[in-house]
Amino acid sequence: MRALCATDLSAASEATIENETCLDCLGRIGVRTIHLVTVVPANVHAGMPGVDFEERRRRGLDRYRSVIEDAGFAVETHVVRGTPYRRLNGLAETVRADLSVVGSRGQSPLENRVIGSTARNLARTTVVPLLVNRVERAADDPDVLREHLFRRILFATDFSEHADRAFDAFSYLRHAAEEATLVHVRSPKDDGSTGGVDPAERLAERANTLEAWxxxxxxxxxxxxxxxxILAVEAAVTPSTVLVGSKRRSRIRRLLLGSVSEDVVARATANVFLVPPPRAI
Known part of the structure; x- marks a missing residue:
């Protein structure tokens, strides 16, 4: 498997990339190659006096490279220019990444629905499964909040094809998982149809699969x-990661907040592993 790890060379990004436990978790689920990428903003150019952002970022990536190679991964580095989420999505497709990883400082003390703009935009547009890795917010030398990325997984399902696709991620996440909580929420907006099967029975079927593993x-x-x-269950069971599926959204709807997956990405304390629809071939 190939993982794309995005970094802006900040302390928060460094916490994700240099944490040995996080790297071990990626290795356990089958990641063998890590593509380290940093994006130089489009409005920064080489002609600016006294500034060589691209060279500085290459040196920064080289420091990370040695740490990740020592952990047993093959590493490729990329310095690209443009809008971060667009370039990260484009590179993920180019290198055929199996997942992307982005660090996030998490909830703002002033507004609990705010996460970093790159993480938020990736959550809306990602073309591969996306791990939003939570990092301490109010710290000069932050650390990740949940080191064991996939040890305890909270899986939220509405029994849609999008949720089923997210559950399929257990085929590789199971190699690092020890505990799982499966939750279904019956919304007041539901029409009452459950396909003739009790939700608890449907969850039990999925639980049997995980128990067998x-x-x-x-x-x-x-x-x-x-x-x-879902967030209430998260607060009760304190998972390492919340696993959810997302729907393909139009360009207009990408500008809007309100989907369950976006709420979870924005407000969860745990890491979030977001599985999008399959990319077009």
Whole structure:
């Protein structure tokens, strides 16, 4: 597997890239090659007096390269220019990445729906599964909040094809997972149709699959606002990562907030592993 790790060479990015436990978790799920990429903003150019951003970023990536190579990965570095989320998506397709990783300082103390703009835009547009890795917010030398990326997974499902695709990620996440909580929220907006099968039974079927892989699993069925209830379960079970699926969105809808997956990405304390629709071939 190939992972694309985005960095702006900040302390928050360094926390993700240089954490040995995080790197070990990526290795356990099958990542063998890491593409380190940093994006130089389009409005910064080589002609600016006294500034050589691209060379400085290459040197920064070289420092990270040695750490990751020592952890047993093959590493390629990329310095690109443009709008960060667009260039990261484009590079993910070019190198055929299996997932992308981006660090996020998490919740703002003033506005709990705000995360970094790059992480937010990637969550809306990502072409490959995206791991939003939470990093301490109010710290000069921050560390990741949940080192064991996939040890305890909270999987949220509405039994849609998007959720089923996210559940399929357990085929590789299971190699680093020990515990899982499966949750379904019956929204007041639901029409009451569950395909003739009780939600608890449907969760139990998925739980049986995980138990057969040696993952200790519990299930929860709740009623209420999906995002609020998922976040309530997260607060109760403190997972390493919340696993959710996302839908393909139009350009106009990408500008809007409000989907359950976006609420979870913006407000969860845990890491979030977001699985998008398959990319076009």
């Amino acid at each position: 040696g993952i200790e699993t519990q299930i929860e069925v709740r009623r209420g606002d999906p995002a609020e209830e």
